[in-house]
Amino acid sequence: MTVVAGVAGQPIAHSLSPLIHRAWIASAGLAADYRAFGPADEAGFEALVNEGRTGALRGLNVTAPFKAAALGMADEVSETARSCGSANLLVFENGRARADSTDGEGLMAALAEQAPGLAVAGRPVLILGAGGAARAAAAALKAAGAEAGVLNRTPARAEALAADLGVHVAGPAALPEAALVVNALSVAPEIEVGRLRPDAVLMDMTYRPLLTPFLAAGRARGLTTVDGLAMLIGQARPSFEALFGVEPPEIDVRALALAALGETS
Structure with a gap:
């Protein structure tokens, strides 16, 4: 059968x-x-x-x-x-x-594969978005010991996510400190990659295209990038x-x- x-x-x-x-x-x-x-x-x-x-x-x-x-x-x-x-x-x-x-497991597996030098425990990480993908990312990264913050265009949704998962709402000022920035939006985020620290890791949860504009901007700056196919x-x-x-x-x-x-x- x-x-x-x-x-x-x-x-x-x-x-x-x-x-x-x-x-x-x-x-x-x-x-x-x-x-x-x-x-x-x-x-x-x-x-x-x-x-x-x-x-x-x-x-x-x-x-x-x-x-x-x-x-x-x-x-x-x-x-x-x-x-x-x-x-x-x-x-x-x-x-x-x-x-x-299993989305959180997928995210952590992708980071381990494509950014093996990244340690998130005790470090600030930034999640862009407040939908289901962002929730999975926040839950997994918090469980890994990261100081997870959520940045979303609609503050009320970010606040709801933060309250549910015990993470915090972040603003654009969090960008320069983030060890990891995860794009959980279905569109390209409007952030200034030039403000990120030189050892920051960028991850995009989408894989069409594989090299999204967000990841391409990071690579142009010499940053480590993690693609959505690894997470899939x-x-x-x-x-x-x-x-x-x-x-x-x-x-x-x-x-x-x-x-x-x-x-x-």
Whole structure:
């Protein structure tokens, strides 16, 4: 019997998750498949979750705009997902849906891979944005011991995030001190890269394009940069294990993803 899992979002055609998970499935020799699901709206997503509860699906990775809905529809919620206020993973078992978030793990894995010299414990870090991605970043960085601050154009949203997660609201004055700046916005942030310290690390949570204008500006200054593809693969690893019960094989899925993106590095 083929185990079926997948990723749900809207739009979904651009997702690299099926490519990554199918490569691991093939390498591990599993009788499994990983598909892309594009519910038109929240009602469609709820119908997909209910289908999962029947046993038709082993689980789902969840991307925008359904992460908050995934949390609300779950029968069980991990502490990580609760603190993030959203879930990127639903696992179905015995008619129940268990919600988790692996985004924070993905962020920390990306930093370890592409900025191995960065130590965040006890140091100021700045997160740009106040949505679900920013919440996952704030939760992970706080857990790692960082002094996490949130900078957002709408102060009320930053204040709500800070209150929920026990981090602080930051202003533009925090830029020169930040050891790490994470862009959790879906657009290029309006910050002056020239104000950053010379050893600051920049991370962008999006991977289309791989070298975003934010990261390009950092590289032009000689700063270490961390891309969103590293985070995507980093969050996919624990998701794969949760969905299929085995660790992902050690194959170069980044090279496959880069080829799909038309990138070379």
